[in-house]
Amino acid sequence: MTLEVRDLRVEFPTRRGTLTALDGVSFSIAPGEVLGVVGESGAGKSITGLAIIGLLEPPGRISAGEVRLEGRRIDNLPPEEMRKLRGRRIGVIFQDPLTSLNPLYTIGRQLEETILAHLPLSKRDARTRSLALLGEVGIPAPAARYGHYPHQFSGGMRQRVVIALALAAEPRLLIADEPTTALDVSIQAQIIALLKRLAAERSAAVMLITHDMGVIAETAHRVAVMYAGRIVEVGSVRDVIHAPKHPYTVGLMGSIPRIAAKRSPLVQIDGAMPRLNAIPPGCAFHPRCVRRFERCFDERPDLMAAGASLAACWLHAAA
Amino acid sequence: MILLRRIWDHDLAWSFRRSPVTVVAAALTVICVGAALLAPWASPQDPFDMAALNLSDAFTPPAWEDKGMASYPLGTDNQGRDILSTIMHGARISLGVGIAAVLFALVLGVSLGLLSGYLGGRVDAVIMRIADVQLSFPAILIALLIDGFARVALPGDRHDELAIPVLVLAIGFAGWVQYARTVRGSTMVEKEKEYVQAARVIGRRPLAIMLSHVLPNVTGPVLVIGTIHIATAIITEATLSFLGVGVPATRPSLGTLIRIGNEFLYSGEWWITVFPGLALVVLVLSVNLLGDWLRDALNPKLR
Amino acid sequence: MPLLKLERVSRDFDVSPPWLNRVLDHEPRRILRAVDQVSLDIDKGETVGLVGESGCGKSTVARLIVGLYAPTEGRIEYRGRRLQMIFQDPYASLNPRWRVHDIVAEPIRFLGTPQKVEELLRQVGLSPDDGEKYPHEFSGGQRQRISIARALAGEPDFLVCDEPTSALDVSVQAQILNLMSDLQRRLGLTYLFISHNLAVVSQVADRVGVMYLGRIVELAPAAQLFSRPRHPYTRMLLDAVPDLGMSGRPRTPVRGEVPNPLAPPSGCTFHPRCPHANERCRREVPAFIDGVACHAVLEGRI
Incomplete structure (x- = not known):
């Protein structure tokens, strides 16, 4: 395994108490594999990425669990070593290409x-x-274009430069956080195809964080669905999209508008993702769940086998 | 009770409690302002009442010095006025002039900034060029010019009674630019936001949108500038008074007191100038610290 | 008689640098034509979708219709009672210093409509008690509901919706889309629905216009446009939509990017990216005939 995350817990101490942004997140990515991490805003998907690369904004901190890169523990490395690791072993692509590029240097110089x-x-x-x-x-x-500055490139071209930068040192792990969200649809498709091809050629592990199930369907091998700081379902892309097991995933898939489908009201999940300071007890999804029962109210489910996937839902508990 | 609870729990109150320097500054400010406000009732002596003055007590050193007297804790000046009392009355004038000047600058600057930022185009160009020109002169010079102009324009006997309003206008006029610039910048950001467009779709007039929508959203930085500006305005007033073009000696501000005392500094009567000076430093420093805290507390990036 | 009629509407923006810089650098004035000769009829009760990539002028069309911009050329005729608008950013479209009650009441007070705030809030799925709160206490989806309540307070018969769900999560987007179609049915509203997301537009629109660099290049009933796209740009857009069904359908790779609108290509502005472009396309602007503006389609080449 290139990346292994075990029971990761991230907390933000504030004056009104400690907020738990991630709770017991575990997953792994093999070389050459693309893991899609999908979730709506506030699910904790970006925090997961930032925690792995050691860029959590203070006062956020990893309070439990561990992160291993090719077997070596990296969550407790001093900042200086972590900095070396980013760029060398871990390539990072953010949503806004402008934040990853230095506006004062030519792209050639930055790459060199x-x-x-x-x-x-x-x-x-x-x-x-x-x-x-x-x-x-x-x-x-x-x-x-070697001597051009970032502002002389269009958004799509900039994101290509960022990908080139992320791949410059042949990293083993590539973390892409919403790499196509800021781009137009026609550019999006090009960037997705590019990411997919380059990762496969280099057999790097890719963690693709996005809110867009379409991007996941096109790119990822496996997908982890996050809700309120926990992974609620993991499985192959085909299983999760065609036969979702967790009621949240079911609702999520139903709420995505599709072209050419016969027009019918979209499935909607009532309510909204809870804020970090108000995560419900038991299963965090239970107030919005149409299939909840007593157990969901006060007992928190962990991931358990559900068909070919894993789902954190009591519906799949072995009787 | 519930209201108090809410104020106590507010983010501002919290960041206030966490900063000891700010608490001390606030306490000093309250003491200064309180002493100034209550001067007519609380000061040991009325320094403007000629009948109450005793010339034989002139140049009494502070109470702890050899020839000090308990009734004049900080000593007296050349006319036998109690220094503590003159400081309290002087702070009253200094603060009054400072706050009034800031209010004037604030109203003028915010109005022009709003107009400039919201209307843009020629209005903006004219207002901002005036601001640019004014910024190329030091504030004190502008205040001096206005004050000097008023002296020439007003008949001599009217001048003394109008001295303080003229001073307020002069200092205020010298300071409007920073409000206008800040408000213009935030207004240009706010007017592009969709809530302003929504109000335009409803059909509300530009002036109504400026006042009811934009204004409440650009006041944060103005508050910070205003607080720090009070300190600057007090200093400007003190400087003008020290130069002798500010308030008349019959109703001395802190600056006037320092000027009067300055003449005696080298003849050994240091207390006449040092205590008003100290009072000025404490007042300005604590207001400034409050302003700094407010700026940081209102800045979401530093929170 | 259409409810709304746009007749060859254009809108220019002056994006020149300030006068002094222009004189010093010997630069000419720079005019950006954001909307170019757009004609569009919208009938009562229908939903017209407008799609295109960023910078294609779709948001400018919205703002022209509600009167936030005046057209540089052309005419806009509206025969209805009142137009209102729903904006994209639920965080910027509500005044953060106003209580929800005051936000929703603003059109009522100003336009004198006989609406009730409590009733409006209920209508969009909020509680009347929410009126006492400030916008920051709500999630993005709830704010968009407030925005809709405010628009309804003006008693419009036509709503211009500029990317109303683009800033929302999918599950919340579904809530808002369902709410909007529900309101349309109950209140007989007419919508102009602007979005960059073709899937969303396919869910709500009866007819769809596709914009590219300020022009409408194709306009057709939704079912037809999504099943038999005619303009090469429409085809390209449809091909670029990620495939959730994972059918593995063959796709033509998308080529190039939207050109700089300050210096649009000659002739048909899509020609540098078009697989069917020929000499005529480079030279001659295609006329909008029979729902499409494309030489290749009209010549029967594709």
Whole structure:
């Protein structure tokens, strides 16, 4: 396994008490595998990504559990070592390409510096490699654009540059947080295809965080569905999309509008994701669940076998 | 009771409690303001009542010095006025001028900033160019100019009684630019927001939108600037008075007191100038600290 | 008689740098044509969807219709009672300093409609007690409900909805879409529904217009547009929609990006990205005939 996360718990101490943003999150990603992490805002999917790469905003902290990268524990590394690890072993792609690029340097310089910082290459080799990378991510005429600044690129091209940067040091793990959300549909499809191809070629593990089930369906092998800081369902993409097991996933899938489907009212899940300071006891989804029963009110379900997938729902408890 | 509870629980109250420096500054401010407000009743002596003055008590040092007298805790000046009393009355004038000048600058600056930011175009260009020109002069120079102009324009006998309003206008006028700039910036951000467009779709007039929608959303920074500006305005007033163009010596502010005392500094009567000076420092410093705290507390990024 | 009629409506924006910079740098004035010769009829009771990528001018069309912008050219005729608008960002569309009650009551007080705030709140699925709260106490979906209540307070017969669910989570989006179609049925509303999301538009719209660089390139009944798209751009957009069914259908890879609207390509503005473009497309702007603006379609080449 490239990435293993065990019982991860993230807390935000505030003056009104400690908020638990993640609670008992466990998953793993194999080399060459794309794990989609899907959830609505407030589910904790971005926090999971940030916790893994050690970029939780203070006062947020990992209070329990562990994160292993290729068998080595990384959640307790000092910040300096973690910084080296990001870029070298872990590539990161954020939603807004502008936050990942330094506006004052040309993209060529940024790529070269990243490569030189992480790989034992000469300046000339670094340049050759940068140009090859830019070509690989689909930047037309890389040599001509090498000396351009980030603002001279369009949104889609910028995201390609960010992907080139993330891949520069041949990382083993790629964490992509909403990589296509800020882009237009036509660009989105191009970026998804690119991510998928590059990850497969390098057999890197990819954690793809998104709210868009469509992106997951196109890209991921497995998918983890998050709700209120916990994973409520994990399974292969096909199983989760076609035969969701957790009532939340069922509702989520039903609420996604589809083209060409005969028009009928969308399935709606009433209510909204609870805020961190008001997570219900028992199963956090029970106030919105149409299939709840007594057990759901005060006993919290862990992931259990449900068909070919795992679901955190008492409906699937062995009788 | 419930209201008190809510105030106590408010984020501002919380960040206030957590900052000891701010609590001390607030306490000092309350003491200064209280002493100034209550001066006519609480001061040991009425320094403006000629009949109450005793010239033979002139130049009495503070009570703890050799020739000090218990009835003049901080000593007296050349006319036998009790220093503590003059400070209390002086702070009253300083604070009054400072606050009034800030209110004037605030109303003028916020109005012009709103108009400039919301209407844009030529109105904006004119207002902002005036602001640019004014910013190229030091504030004290502008206040001096206005004050000087008033001196020439007003007949001599009217001048003394109008001195304080003129001072307020002069200091206030010298300070409107920073309000206008800040409010203009926030207004330009707010007017693009969809709630303003929603009000326009309903058909509300620009002035109504400016006052009822935009204004409440741009006041946060104004409050911070205003607080810090009070300190600056007090200093400006003190400077003008020290230069002799501020309030008349018959109703001295802290600045006037420092100027009067300055003449005696080298002849050994240090207390006449040092105590008003200290009072000024404490007042300005505590107001400034309050302003700094308010700025940080209202800034969501630093929270 | 259509309820709303747009006749060759265009809108320019002056995006020149300030006068002084322009003179010093010898730069000409720069005019951005955000909407170019758009004609559109909307009948009472129908929902017309308008789709396109960012910068295609769809939001400008919305703002032209409700009068937030004046058209540079062309005419907009409205024969109904009143237009209102629902905005995209539920966080920016409610004044954070106003109580919900005052927000919803603003159109009532200003326009003098006989609506009741409590009734409106109930109608959009909120409790009358919510009127005492401030917007920040609500989630995105609830805020969008408040926004809808405010729009209804003006007693409109036409609602312009600019990406009303784009900022919402899918499960909440479903709630809002269901609420909107429910209200349409009960109140006989007419909608112009603007979105970049084709799937959402396919759920709500009776007719759909596709915009590219300020022009409508295709306009057709929804069923027809989604099953038999004609314009190459519409086809490309449909191909780009992620496939939830995972049918593994073959897809033409999407090419290129939207060009800079300040310097749009000559002729048909889509020609640099179009697999069917020829010399005529590079030269000549295609006329909008019979629901589509494309030389290749009209010549029968595709």
